[in-house]
Amino acid sequence: xxxKKHNGEQQQASLLQAEHDDVVVNIRxxxxxxxxxxxxHDVNLYLRExxxxxxxxxxxxxxxxxxxxxxxxxxxxxxxxxxxxxxxxGRDIYAPDEDVVSLRREVGMVFQRPNPFPKSIFDNVAYGLxxxxxxxxxxxxEQVRQALQAAALWDEVRDxxxxxxxxxxxxxxxxxxxxxxxxxxxxxxxxDEPASNLDPISMLKLEELIASLKIDYxxxxxxxxxxxxxxxxxxxxxxxxxELVEFSATGELFTTPKQRRTExxxxxxxx
Amino acid sequence: MQNRHSQHISREFxxxxxxxxxxxxxxxxxxxxxxxxxxRAMLDNDQALAAEVKRGDAGINRMEMEIDAACIDVVARRQxxxxxxxxxxxxxxxxxxxxxxxxxxxxxxxxxxxxxxxxLPVEINAELRHMGELVQGMLHDVLDAFARLDDQAALAVxxxxxxVDAKYKLITTxxxxxxxxxxxxxxxxxxxxxxxxxxxxxxxxxxxIAEHVIYLVHGRDVRHLPLDDLFxxx
Ligand SMILES: Nc1ncnc2c1ncn2[C@@H]1O[C@H](COP(=O)(O)OP(=O)(O)OP(=O)(O)O)[C@@H](O)[C@H]1O
Ligand SMILES: [Mg+2]
Numbered sequence: 001x002x003x004k005k006h007n008g009e010q011q012q013a014s015l016l017q018a019e020h021d022d023v024v025v026n027i028r029x030x031x032x033x034x035x036x037x038x039x040x041h042d043v044n045l046y047l048r049e050x051x052x053x054x055x056x057x058x059x060x061x062x063x064x065x066x067x068x069x070x071x072x073x074x075x076x077x078x079x080x081x082x083x084x085x086x087x088x089x090g091r092d093i094y095a096p097d098e099d100v101v102s103l104r105r106e107v108g109m110v111f112q113r114p115n116p117f118p119k120s121i122f123d124n125v126a127y128g129l130x131x132x133x134x135x136x137x138x139x140x141x142e143q144v145r146q147a148l149q150a151a152a153l154w155d156e157v158r159d160x161x162x163x164x165x166x167x168x169x170x171x172x173x174x175x176x177x178x179x180x181x182x183x184x185x186x187x188x189x190x191x192d193e194p195a196s197n198l199d200p201i202s203m204l205k206l207e208e209l210i211a212s213l214k215i216d217y218x219x220x221x222x223x224x225x226x227x228x229x230x231x232x233x234x235x236x237x238x239x240x241x242x243e244l245v246e247f248s249a250t251g252e253l254f255t256t257p258k259q260r261r262t263e264x265x266x267x268x269x270x271x
Numbered sequence: 272m273q274n275r276h277s278q279h280i281s282r283e284f285x286x287x288x289x290x291x292x293x294x295x296x297x298x299x300x301x302x303x304x305x306x307x308x309x310x311r312a313m314l315d316n317d318q319a320l321a322a323e324v325k326r327g328d329a330g331i332n333r334m335e336m337e338i339d340a341a342c343i344d345v346v347a348r349r350q351x352x353x354x355x356x357x358x359x360x361x362x363x364x365x366x367x368x369x370x371x372x373x374x375x376x377x378x379x380x381x382x383x384x385x386x387x388x389x390x391l392p393v394e395i396n397a398e399l400r401h402m403g404e405l406v407q408g409m410l411h412d413v414l415d416a417f418a419r420l421d422d423q424a425a426l427a428v429x430x431x432x433x434x435v436d437a438k439y440k441l442i443t444t445x446x447x448x449x450x451x452x453x454x455x456x457x458x459x460x461x462x463x464x465x466x467x468x469x470x471x472x473x474x475x476x477x478x479x480i481a482e483h484v485i486y487l488v489h490g491r492d493v494r495h496l497p498l499d500d501l502f503x504x505x
Contacts, residue, residue, distance in 0.1 A: 227350055254352050256490030266352045268284070269277045 022049040024218050025070060025188060030084035032065055032074065032242075039065055042084070043244045045237055047188070052210060052219045054233035054250065056226065058265070062242045063222045064112060067190045070220070071107035072100055088188070105132065108186030112193045112222075114173040116165035116180075121157050124165045124176055128184040143183055151179035152209050170197040175206070182213075189213065191221040195228060207232050226266055230254050238262045284349055288358065291341050292418075295362055295369075298334040299414040302369050302376070305331065306410060306473065309380035310403040313466055314396060316383045324380035331373035335366045354487070361487035365417065368476040368483075372410070375469040375476075379403075382466040390459040395445055399466060402438040405431065406470045409477040416484050425484035428477060435474035442467040 025047040032040035040062045047053050055063050065074070072093060074080045086093050093103055105128070116124050125144045126134075134140055144161075148154040153175040157168070165176055174197055181189060191210075195203045210219060210232050223229050229236055230250060237247040238261075246253060246262045257263045264270065279285045305327050312320035342359050345351060351359050409431050416424035446460040446467075486492055 226352065230352075255356055257353050263353050264277060267355050268280050270280060 020046075020048055022051075023047070024049045024089055025220075026085075026087040027066075027069075028085040028087070030066070030069060030082070030086065032062070032069065032083075033081040034077075035079050039242050040069075041242045043239075043242075045244055045247060047218050047220055048235070049218050050214055050216070051234040052214055052221060052232055053235045053237060054229035055220060055222045055237050055239065056224070056229050056265075057239035057245075059224075061239045063239060064192055066239070067109065067192055067220065067222065070188070070190060071104045071109055072098075073109070075100070105184050106186055107188045107190065108181035108184065109190040110174075110177050110181050110192060110194050112196070114170060114177050114197065116168070116173050116176050118164065118166055120162045121165050121168070121176065122161040125179050125183050127180060132184060144179075147179040147183035150182050150209070150213070151175045152205055153179055171199065171202045174198060175209075178206075178209070187218060189217045189219045191219065193222050193224065195223065195225065203228070226254075238265060240265065281349075284345075287341070287345055287349070288355065291338060291345070291359075291362055294334065294338050294341065295365060296414060296418055298331060298338065298366060298369055299410075299417070301327075301331055301334065302372055303407070303410060303414070305373060305376045306379070306407060309376040310400075310407070310470075312380040312383040314383075314400055314403070318383060321380040321383045325377055328373045328377050331370060335370040338362065338366050354490075357487040357490055361483040364483045365480050368479045372473050372476045375472045378469040379466055379473075382462050382469075390453075390456045391449060391463060395442070395449075395463065398438065398442055398445070399463065399470075402435065402442065402467060402470050405435050405438060406474045406477070409435065409474055413477045413480045413484070416481060420484065420488050422485050422488040425481040425488075428481040429485075432474050432478040435471060439467050439471040 023046045027043055027045045030040055030043040031038060043062075043066060045053075045066075055066065057063055068074045069082060069086060070088075070093075074082060082094065088103070088107070091098070117127065119127075122144055125147050126140050129140055129143055134143070145154065145158075148157060153172060156172060157176075165173065168176060174194055178191070178194060195206050198206060207228065210221065213219060221229075221232060223232075233250045235247065236250045236253045238245045238253065238257075238259075240261055246257060246259045248258070253262065254266060257266065279288075305324055308320050308327070309324045311317060312324060342362055345359055349355070409428050412424060412431070413428045415421070416428060443464055446464045449456045449460040449463075482492075
């Protein structure tokens with residue numbers, strides 16, 4: 001039923017893309033099933049280097065699923081089937097010879113629920129570095145400090161690095177998991193509702209953080225906060241029911257959406 | 272509000288936008304009355320009516336402030352997006368134009384004081400009357416286009432402005448001729464020019480509002496575009 005429309009969208013997506021030579025992530029006709037149920041339908045989307053792209057859409061529309069496809073976290077679930085193509089820096093990440101460990105280093109992810117390990121603050125941030133084989137104490141300390149500073153948490157935890165991460169407030173935990181993701185210096189950062197537990201000031205600080213990270217990272221952020229999407233992102237993608245409905249420059253999407261479904265969603269209307 | 276049929280989940284928000292919309296139309300209606308009186312005062316040299324126009328302008332100013340406050344409130348509390356945002360921005364601009372049209376109407380009414388009739392040929396009054404009708408028609412049509420969010424109707428209004436401009440040119444040329452031919456007619460001819468100028472401004476502002484309507488329906492800024500480029504329906 002949707003075949004025609006998808007074709008149109010694909011054409012539009014590839015047209016847009018042809019204009020840019022800084023596309024680092026290119027998602028083509030991506031479909032995902034959990035058992036029999038299809039949850040992503042021919043999604044086409046690309047991320048431009050050192051830009052922030054926001055992903056918005058109603059709960060259950062497939063945002064987290066899409067994020068998990070970008071570092072192959074869905075591989076861990078054998079009920080999950082994937083069709084389509086995800087190219088990162090020109091490489092098909094679902095190719096048989098893809099090194100998943102280095103892929104996950106390249107594509108860092110911060111999950112929807114902050115999930116610090118039941119370890120010390122220091123060990124949480126050092127976790128990925130140790131996996132990569134870093135053992136020199138001084139070097140570890142330096143990297144951990146930098147990551148905590150980048151995540152705007154250093155000043156609050158510098159005196160208690162060896163206390164349990166679980167004693168942090170949920171807003172601090174949220175920044176801790178961002179620090180953990182940053183520690184291994186990914187190129188692409190996937191943030192799944194990173195501000196859902198934050199007070200307004202911490203939220204603005206996080207947005208500042210995202211703005212400063214943009215200098216080095218390509219960022220995809222999922223958020224249910226429309227104003228936040230409008231503030232932090234250069235491009236916005238709207239998903240609904242597993243389909244990518246619209247993808248535009250953020251200012252355009254929030255003032256002049258092309259699709260009626262986008263319009264209804266961002267203005268809070270009944271579809 | 273290109274999709275007026277689907278409602279906001281927040282009924283209060285719906286009501287707020289609807290209230291603003293009807294307030295703008297009420298302000299527009301008030302202005303229509305003012306303009307009508309002003310033109311009659313000018314053509315009939317009716318000073319009492321002119322005084323009425325002068326007093327009536329306060330109502331327009333008050334409505335502008337009320338609608339302004341309502342829009343600011345919506346921006347602060349609802350953070351409108353997309354068509355809602357364009358609607359609010361369109362209203363902000365529209366009421367500013369309406370308020371200025373109120374000022375121009377006062378100017379038109381003031382011209383009743385000049386003894387135009389005794390000095391100038393009667394035909395020129397007919398031209399002025401016709402120009403007044405054109406401008407009133409534009410105002411009426413653009414308010415109608417706003418009420419129905421009808422971009423085609425708004426485009427038609429924008430096109431009418433050319434006729435007003437042509438009329439304005441004709442009247443000013445005539446006025447210059449009177450002045451050249453008869454120094455005694457200078458004051459009357461000046462008054463004629465000022466009246467025509469005020470009417471021409473009112474036409475311009477109706478055209479502005481037409482552009483705001485096209486913007487809020489389509490999201491396209493059509494100011495400073497040649498009319499023929501205004502839009503190509505897909
Ligand atoms: N592991 C899984 N097994 C089965 N179904 C799943 C699984 N993960 C997600 N789904 C289903 O896939 C659909 C998309 O889920 P997803 O978590 O991607 O939504 P989302 O857009 O991130 O929603 P939210 O905004 O609530 O986080 C949902 O219908 C969900 O039930
Ligand atoms: Mg999710």
